[in-house]
Amino acid sequence: MTNGAVIPPVIPGGHVTPRRRCVRHEEREAVGRCVVCKGGFCRECLTEHEDRLYCGPCFAVRVEAGRRDGARRLDWRRWRTALLMTGSLLCLVTGIYLLGRMLAAIPADVHDGTVWTETFKP
């Protein structure tokens, strides 16, 4: 004979664990964990970014940090470009200056055509 008692299902592991609920929505089932705060969240609360799940606040922090990183990288790149341009300009100016010095150092004799006859005098 039965007494109508409901036997709770036996779950491997020993104890009955309540279904995980979203940290912010009591009535919703948690579908994933935020990789930052490790909290369980429902689908609506989670944002996927680069194959990782974030909750709203953590994602905002992550995006903000990423934007700061990007800005810093951009700044550095701009500086490097300016430095390279300044460097190449300096090289150019130095090169032109040295060329001028070299040309000025050539004795005037070269131009009247006597230097060769004097150098190769028999």
Ligand SMILES: [Zn+2]
């Ligand atoms: Zn989080």
Ligand SMILES: [Zn+2]
């Ligand atoms: Zn939620």
